[in-house]
Amino acid sequence: MVIGLLVVVAFTAVVGLVVGAAWDAGSLGRYARRPRRRPPQPTGRPLERVVADLHRIRAEVLAPVPGASKVRRDATLAAYDDVLADACRALGVPDHLTAVPPGTEREAERLHTEWLLEQAGVPVTSPR
Structure with a gap:
């Protein structure tokens, strides 16, 4: 058994x-x-390029080309806002700047966005 x-x-x-x-x-x-x-591919521009554009355009916003028209100054400021929004997207920082209409509130929101990016590690106000 x-x-x-x-x-x-x-x-x-x-x-x-x-x-x-x-x-x-x-x-x-x-x-x-x-x-x-395959590893995920980045969807936007490289952050280094965005930061370089941020510094370049910010310099022109702060010190416009002598004799620049109001249209050019406004376009430069709009380009700066677009690059700020790109940096926010790249870092996952909330972007409220693009939703605010031009004026004093937008200028305040621009400063706030610059501060948020600085907190996230992007040197906005001090170039490299």
């Missing part, structure tokens, strides 16, 4: 090993054929 029980246990173990090995071989084959995932 004990020998019969040992035969049944041994037979079950052998069948389990064979089935397990076949299942592992199949799953390994599926794993090897599975397409490799």
Whole structure:
């Protein structure tokens, strides 16, 4: 009786090993054929380029070209706001600047956005 029980246990173990090995071989084959995932690609411009543009445009906002028209000064300020928004998106900082209409409130929000970016590690007010 004990020998019969040992035969049944041994037979079950052998069948389990064979089935397990076949299942592992199949799953390994599926794993090897599975397409490799590529690392996520950045969606925006590199942060270094955004910061360089931020410094370049900020310098022109603070010291406009002599004789520049109001249209050019306004366009430069709009470009600066766009670059601030790009930096906010790149760092995950909330951007409320683009929702505020031109005027005193927008100027205050621009200062607030510059402060938020400084807190996030982007040197806005002090170039490199």
